Amino acid sequence: xxxxxxxxxxxxxxxxxxCIHLHQRWAICKGMAFQPSKFCLLPLRGCTNPVxxxxxxxxxxxxxxxxxxxxxxxxxxxxxxxxxxxDLETSNPDRLVxxxxxxxxxxxxxxPKKIDIGGSHLDVIDVGEGPTILFVHGxxxxxxxxxFQIEHLAEKFRLICPDLPGFGKSPASHNRxxxxxxxxxxxxxxxxxxxxxxxxxxxLSMGGYIGWQFQKYFPDRVSRLIACDTRAASDTEQVRRARxxxxxxxxxxxxxPVAESMIEKLFYHRNVKHNKKMVTEVREVISSTQPSxxxxxxxxxxxxxxxxxxxxxxxxxxxxxxxxxxxxxxxQEVQEDSSLVPNSSxxxxxxxxxxxxxxxxxxxxxxxxxxxxxxxxxxLPPENAT
Ligand code: MLT
Numbered sequence: 001x002x003x004x005x006x007x008x009x010x011x012x013x014x015x016x017x018x019c020i021h022l023h024q025r026w027a028i029c030k031g032m033a034f035q036p037s038k039f040c041l042l043p044l045r046g047c048t049n050p051v052x053x054x055x056x057x058x059x060x061x062x063x064x065x066x067x068x069x070x071x072x073x074x075x076x077x078x079x080x081x082x083x084x085x086x087d088l089e090t091s092n093p094d095r096l097v098x099x100x101x102x103x104x105x106x107x108x109x110x111x112p113k114k115i116d117i118g119g120s121h122l123d124v125i126d127v128g129e130g131p132t133i134l135f136v137h138g139x140x141x142x143x144x145x146x147x148f149q150i151e152h153l154a155e156k157f158r159l160i161c162p163d164l165p166g167f168g169k170s171p172a173s174h175n176r177x178x179x180x181x182x183x184x185x186x187x188x189x190x191x192x193x194x195x196x197x198x199x200x201x202x203x204l205s206m207g208g209y210i211g212w213q214f215q216k217y218f219p220d221r222v223s224r225l226i227a228c229d230t231r232a233a234s235d236t237e238q239v240r241r242a243r244x245x246x247x248x249x250x251x252x253x254x255x256x257p258v259a260e261s262m263i264e265k266l267f268y269h270r271n272v273k274h275n276k277k278m279v280t281e282v283r284e285v286i287s288s289t290q291p292s293x294x295x296x297x298x299x300x301x302x303x304x305x306x307x308x309x310x311x312x313x314x315x316x317x318x319x320x321x322x323x324x325x326x327x328x329x330x331x332q333e334v335q336e337d338s339s340l341v342p343n344s345s346x347x348x349x350x351x352x353x354x355x356x357x358x359x360x361x362x363x364x365x366x367x368x369x370x371x372x373x374x375x376x377x378x379x380l381p382p383e384n385a386t
Pocket of ligand 1: 206
């Protein structure tokens with residue numbers, strides 16, 4: 001098992017090169033290739049034109065013209081490199097080839113550790129160095145929804161990305177979970193990791209509901225809040241009823257139909273069509289969640305208290321983020337919540353639905369970095385890169 005720093009040493013060019021945009025699934029690296037049936041090229045130091053060639057991306061054609069402009073002799077990359085090694089090192093030695101996710105797993109960066117939180121444990125990604133960001137996933141997902149943040153931000157921050165109890169690989173530890181109970185688990189996690197300094201809390205949807213509780217009951221532990229695609233209001237009666245029915249249904253149907261029905265709601269429809277890999281991964285995460293955790297998560301959310309009154313008392317810098325096409329938590333709702341928090345800003349992420357950290361991670365990461373440190377800028381991708 002390698003620690004984060006050791007793992008990073010094994011990727012010196014990847015992690016140390018601020019020119020690399022980890023927004024594409026495939027980077028190209030001389031001498032290494034992992035099934036590049038889909039890939040993109042990423043620039044290394046001194047290279048200003050990233051090129052994306054990934055059939056998952058809707059604008060692959062546009063980026064292909066970038067590719068041409070760069071004069072690479074790779075006229076039909078999909079046909080030419082269907083399975084294996086990519087040979088660009090001969091035509092351009094400045095390129096790297098990686099499947100980012102496999103690479104992160106292979107180097108232990110994306111391998112969760114089990115952290116004892118007293119009577120139970122959580123599976124947690126703990127990677128990077130610097131100020132801590134605690135990333136809390138939505139329902140019914142796990143830490144993998146933050147994979148692009150894990151790729152991109154571990155160079156500047158310590159990232160803590162737990163699987164909440166009952167989700168991902170963390171065992172369920174509550175008979176009857178509540179948003180507050182989850183917040184207490186997160187505080188116990190920070191204790192177990194000896195993190196005493198206040199953290200930046202970043203939660204998406206259910207992770208945001210938990211965030212209100214975390215900020216309320218552990219105010220000394222939060223220096224900044226990022227509320228993504230979430231709301232302060234509690235459920236309407238109609239939604240509560242629907243959740244109760246959903247909780248009963250999943251116990252007989254299992255998780256797979258839940259996954260199916262959620263996909264359309266979670267993603268911007270163009271991403272469902274054009275980014276099948278992302279959709280498949282999320283479908284698999286949901287399908288492999290225990291039905292009992294889905295049921296108890298629904299009930300816990302249905303019982304969450306309304307936090308709207310408290311918004312005006314939140315006195316730390318707060319960033320509200322929402323996907324332009326989020327159907328679950330609309331930009332209008334998020335904008336209204338944002339207007340009630342004194343020191344807040346709002347970021348609407350284009351081309352994204354309910355999951356901007358996955359759907360448009362370039363804009364998401366950029367907004368997050370600007371919020372965390374306005375002087376810290378990501379290198380901009382070319383205008384037409386995906
Ligand atoms: C989530 O993404 O966490 C859920 O969609 C939240 C909810 O069902 O209210």
